[in-house]
Amino acid sequence: MKHDLAALLAGLLFGFGLAYSGMTDTHKVLGFLDIFGDWDYDLAFVMGGALLVSLFSFRLMKNRQLSLLDCPLNMPTNKQIDSKLIAGSCLFGLGWGLFGYCPGPALTSLIYLEPETLVFVFSMVLGISLHRFMHSGYFQTK
């Protein structure tokens, strides 16, 4: 129960931070990615600021088995740098640069009630589902 409320609190802060930092503003995001054009460097401070805190906390948790609320620590175990990681991340960057939304800011931006944001999020969920079904063999013929 407590750890579910912690997730709610973390979500609230995360959403607040995304909106306040400018990450939900696609003008800012596309300006940030436009390093060879009229570069808007502001959003570099978002990842910088986040890492300043998270580097410290992840280091604190590194050798622990349980969280402070005694939940198991779900650290990723996959260490493989493979073609799936690279192709997937490259594709993600392409979509990010086309519209200006990565998943978090796209979800938070739903509160702006723009129809196109809803269309983006719906398509994003469709894209995730498409990969999941292909991966699970749903579309594969035997």
Place this chain on the structure above:
Amino acid sequence: METMFENSSIQALTGGLIIGVAASLLIMLSGRIAGISGILKGAIFSKGDRLWRGLFLIGLLAGGFICHWVTGKPVPELAIDNPLLAVLAGLIVGYGVSLGSGCTSGHGVCGIARLSPRSIVATLCFMGTGILTVTLTSLLNGGL
């Protein structure tokens, strides 16, 4: 109403610090990685453990709402007004983050904080193709 902002770089840094605190709370208290694409995927498809993911996602929207409400920061307008591009970009982002097991939050914030080589490679890839896409787009539109 007069708003009280500092300049946009300070806002970016402040917002970033808050995101860092959010990711820290989730790992330190719940033992979970704040990777939004993974949380979304899990909320839709996983059999159990949906409650915390759902609550996180509700918070993600409510937190943005509270931000604009409390600070008076103006609501941003979309840079691109093209529904077809919204569909295409959304599909590519969704497929990509699922195939690459993460996005800006999971790889960029949490993965780099863990000093995971996998996440560092992923971040370089999506930053690289993001920059490439915007550069090519502005070239096509006669910019630069």
